Amino acid sequence: MARYVARRVGEAVFTLFVVSVAAFVLLKLMPFNLAAIMAGPRASPGTVAQIAQGMGLDQPLPIQFLLWLHQLASGGAALAWQYAPPSLELLFLGSALAAFCAFWIAYVQAKRPRTLFDRAASLITFILFTLPSFWVGFVLIFVFGLQLLWLPAVGPNLDPSSQGFSNWIVEMILPVVTLAITTIATWTTYFRGAIDEALRSDYIRTARAKGLPEDRVIVVHVLRNALLPAITIAGLSLPSLFNNVIVIEWIFAMQGLGSALVYALVAFNYGVAVDLVLVIGAVTICGSLVADLLYAVADPRIKFV
Numbered sequence: 001m002a003r004y005v006a007r008r009v010g011e012a013v014f015t016l017f018v019v020s021v022a023a024f025v026l027l028k029l030m031p032f033n034l035a036a037i038m039a040g041p042r043a044s045p046g047t048v049a050q051i052a053q054g055m056g057l058d059q060p061l062p063i064q065f066l067l068w069l070h071q072l073a074s075g076g077a078a079l080a081w082q083y084a085p086p087s088l089e090l091l092f093l094g095s096a097l098a099a100f101c102a103f104w105i106a107y108v109q110a111k112r113p114r115t116l117f118d119r120a121a122s123l124i125t126f127i128l129f130t131l132p133s134f135w136v137g138f139v140l141i142f143v144f145g146l147q148l149l150w151l152p153a154v155g156p157n158l159d160p161s162s163q164g165f166s167n168w169i170v171e172m173i174l175p176v177v178t179l180a181i182t183t184i185a186t187w188t189t190y191f192r193g194a195i196d197e198a199l200r201s202d203y204i205r206t207a208r209a210k211g212l213p214e215d216r217v218i219v220v221h222v223l224r225n226a227l228l229p230a231i232t233i234a235g236l237s238l239p240s241l242f243n244n245v246i247v248i249e250w251i252f253a254m255q256g257l258g259s260a261l262v263y264a265l266v267a268f269n270y271g272v273a274v275d276l277v278l279v280i281g282a283v284t285i286c287g288s289l290v291a292d293l294l295y296a297v298a299d300p301r302i303k304f305v
Contacts, residue, residue: 087256094179106191129185137251155252194229235291
């Protein structure tokens, strides 16, 4: 197990290094002068040269890369500490709600195939699969925030401890539901295949023949054997989930990694934008690493792969 964990951690670190190199190369290939942008449109050439020297842009590329990594380690850590918590809260709560709903929809579909519920659920999930997250967010804001006035139209912008946990929960409902709606369709398809295979297996028939309660059969046998596909799809969905998180944070005016990235791009602050992109990449890589480790815990045979 230790060797497996060490190898996965090494792969994650190497992947993050490759992402940082790619970001640095793309930043250098962009047709603009970073020092001139930071100095402003009315800055004199001397001021631009002074800023470029302070940023190390007059150094050879290897030195620039090392200086950039040092700046990224300090600036990226500060950005992650400031903006990552709201994004992670939205990601975790939205994914948990999507997984819960997708599992039960898939379970009922697999248990009662070719019924009215099965056909209706398939049609609804197909429609949800085609809906972009920004459209879902706008519709929820219009209906529940502006017309019915049941929920706030903006997400939380403060830490729960400073604004009250109850207010934080209410303000998180629409962003979390938006993320869950745009995720349920994909996860339901994967879960249904895994649950259908589990329900048709011999050990499920044996458990029911022994007289085990249906709830115990679902939790102990069906859910446990559907756990591996669930971990797989969760790990593979992390990049698309973060894409949706970025859009949802912008729609609901949340102060997370996504909204900070959009504001940095609008303000032409490419240095901060690249730092935020790498922070998002690091969080995604860490999430994939956690999924790999959970996969090894759920299936001990993975430890020797």
